[in-house]
Amino acid sequence: MRKFFILISALLTFINIYLIFQWVPTEINQGAIQRILYLHVPLAWVSMLTIIIIAITSIIYLITKNIIWDHISVSLAEVGIVSAIGMLLSGIIWAKPVWGVWWTGEAKLTTALILFFIYCAYLMFRNYFPPGPLRERSAAVIAIIGAIDTPFIYYAAQIWEQNHPTIVIGPLATQESNLGGDLALTLLFSILTITLIFFLVVFQQTRFKILEFKFNQIKTKT
Amino acid sequence: MKNSFSIFKYLLWKDLILELRSKDFIISVLIFSILTITVFSQAINLTTMNPNEIGPAILWVSVAFSAAIGIPKIYAKEKEENTIDSLLVTPINRDLIFLAKSTSIFILLIFCEIIIFSLSIILFNIQLFNPIIILISVITTFGYSSVGALLGAMMIRTRTSEFLLPILFLPIIIPLLIFAIGSTEIALEQNNWGESLPWIGLGITYNLIFFPLSIFLFEKIIIE
Numbered sequence: 001m002r003k004f005f006i007l008i009s010a011l012l013t014f015i016n017i018y019l020i021f022q023w024v025p026t027e028i029n030q031g032a033i034q035r036i037l038y039l040h041v042p043l044a045w046v047s048m049l050t051i052i053i054i055a056i057t058s059i060i061y062l063i064t065k066n067i068i069w070d071h072i073s074v075s076l077a078e079v080g081i082v083s084a085i086g087m088l089l090s091g092i093i094w095a096k097p098v099w100g101v102w103w104t105g106e107a108k109l110t111t112a113l114i115l116f117f118i119y120c121a122y123l124m125f126r127n128y129f130p131p132g133p134l135r136e137r138s139a140a141v142i143a144i145i146g147a148i149d150t151p152f153i154y155y156a157a158q159i160w161e162q163n164h165p166t167i168v169i170g171p172l173a174t175q176e177s178n179l180g181g182d183l184a185l186t187l188l189f190s191i192l193t194i195t196l197i198f199f200l201v202v203f204q205q206t207r208f209k210i211l212e213f214k215f216n217q218i219k220t221k222t
Numbered sequence: 223m224k225n226s227f228s229i230f231k232y233l234l235w236k237d238l239i240l241e242l243r244s245k246d247f248i249i250s251v252l253i254f255s256i257l258t259i260t261v262f263s264q265a266i267n268l269t270t271m272n273p274n275e276i277g278p279a280i281l282w283v284s285v286a287f288s289a290a291i292g293i294p295k296i297y298a299k300e301k302e303e304n305t306i307d308s309l310l311v312t313p314i315n316r317d318l319i320f321l322a323k324s325t326s327i328f329i330l331l332i333f334c335e336i337i338i339f340s341l342s343i344i345l346f347n348i349q350l351f352n353p354i355i356i357l358i359s360v361i362t363t364f365g366y367s368s369v370g371a372l373l374g375a376m377m378i379r380t381r382t383s384e385f386l387l388p389i390l391f392l393p394i395i396i397p398l399l400i401f402a403i404g405s406t407e408i409a410l411e412q413n414n415w416g417e418s419l420p421w422i423g424l425g426i427t428y429n430l431i432f433f434p435l436s437i438f439l440f441e442k443i444i445i446e
Contacts, residue, residue: 062442117393124389128382138376138443145369145394145435152397152428159420160400163408 002203009200012193024186033097038186040090042194043083044112048150049195050080051115054122055147058140068210070136073143074126075205079198081119087112107157114153118146229314233322240299241330251292251334256341258284263345277346278406282362285338286399289331290388293370296327297378306378310445320440324371331363354409354418361425362402365432369394372436376443401425 020038027034054076061069091109092102103109122142129135241247262280300306309319339350339359373390377383405421408414 114393114396117389121390121393125376125386128386129380132446134379134443134446141372141376141439141443142390144439145372145432148431148435149394149397152424153400156397156400156404156424159424160404163404 005200009197012196016190016193019186019189024182027183030098033094036090036094038190040087040094041187042191043087043090045191046194046198047080047084047087047115050076050083051118051147051150054080054143058143061140062137067213071206071209071213073140075202075209077119077122078205079202081116081123083198084112084116084119088116105157105161107154107161110157111150111154115150118149122146226315226318230318230321233318234325237296237322237326238329241326246295246298247292247330248334250295251288251331252337254291255284255288255334255338258287259338259341259345268346273346273348274410275407277342277348278403278410281338281342282399282402282406285335286392286395289366289370290391293327293374293391294377294383294387296323297374301378306444316441316444317437320371320437323375324367327370328363328367331367335359335363348410352409352413354413354415355406357422358402358405358409358425361422361429362398365398365425365429366395368429368433368436372440375440379446397428398425401428
């Protein structure tokens with residue numbers, strides 16, 4: 001089953017690369033740089049989805065106390081932080097030629113950056129705290145408050161934006177993106193492919209963590 | 223109910239007395255925030271910038287950073303003497319321990335903010351003692367103290383609390399920080415309740431969600 005999903009992901013990735021670089025026409029207003037959005041948007045979707053799933057798995061862990069849910073949570077966080085870094089870097093690369101600036105105080109950008117710091121805080125806490133059930137419970141609490149905090153960050157940044165409008169002066173700043181049929185299809189296909197790869201990597205990571213946990217248990221017994 | 227209130231009063235009195243004797247929290251928060259405000263006021267050309275815009279940003283950022291440094295001090299005595307386990311063994315409701323800690327952090331932060339506000343008035347020439355800004359301060363400090371009490375309790379069994387707490391605390395209180403800075407700016411520019419209402423709504427909603435959540439999650443992280 002696992003090999004089947006690996007093969008499917010590989011196939012979808014090759015199709016995705018073909019669609020992005022060969023099939024989809026160049027967007028009229030933004031030009032070639034627009035193609036980076038076929039990576040940026042799926043990574044953003046995955047990193048936002050991850051914090052919600054981590055909160056759910058953390059709640060399940062707190063209720064059931066089954067260590068597997070904790071392994072899933074930490075695997076999600078590790079993959080989530082990588083997708084958050086990819087999202088931020090691809091966004092910055094896209095923003096400079098289109099907006100004329102690397103960064104603005106827009107609500108989505110602020111939320112994305114703080115979400116990255118929440119992932120960092122979660123993983124650093126797990127790294128520095130002595131291992132044991134208290135670490136797992138505390139990490140679950142951090143994930144829950146981090147997930148609940150994220151919409152507040154977005155809303156606060158939105159109100160801030162309304163009071164402090166930023167000026168973007170790039171050559172394409174005032175142009176609307178023309179997301180026609182082909183572009184929308186390619187974007188949806190990219191989202192599907194990257195989401196599948198994401199779940200596959202999380203699954204693999206969780207497997208390794210469970211094996212590592214069992215190995216450590218055997219080691220301490222002997 | 224009467225018994226719970228007596229226990230809460232006693233726990234609060236204990237925390238405040240310990241702080242009054244050691245003054246660890248007050249000194250670290252005051253010194254750090256005064257230094258931060260002074261450094262920023264030297265680094266920025268205040269004659270060319272609008273003090274009503276720059277003053278609140280510097281003020282609230284310094285309060286947030288100072289709170290992140292000061293909160294581990296509230297739990298430091300529990301850590302050194304290992305008194306938290308003694309408290310947990312007693313047949314008292316754990317929520318009362320959280321309430322006492324968050325109330326003590328709230329009272330001490332408010333005390334420090336009075337001094338920090340006075341310094342900001344002198345350095346930035348802004349009028350901070352008005353009813354809207356006092357309400358903003360109460361809402362923000364309440365949020366800082368409830369989140370800080372929860373995260374501080376999490377760090378009680380680790381040696382890296384001074385390093386880890388700011389990393390956890392600052393991303394979580396970002397909405398409150400944005401609320402405090404934005405609403406203080408509006409209050410200074412317009413001194414109008416109507417304009418401040420969306421901000422005050424955000425601050426109150428944040429506290430309405432995070433305060434009960436912190437009480438509920440406190441027990442999960444305090445018991446080993």
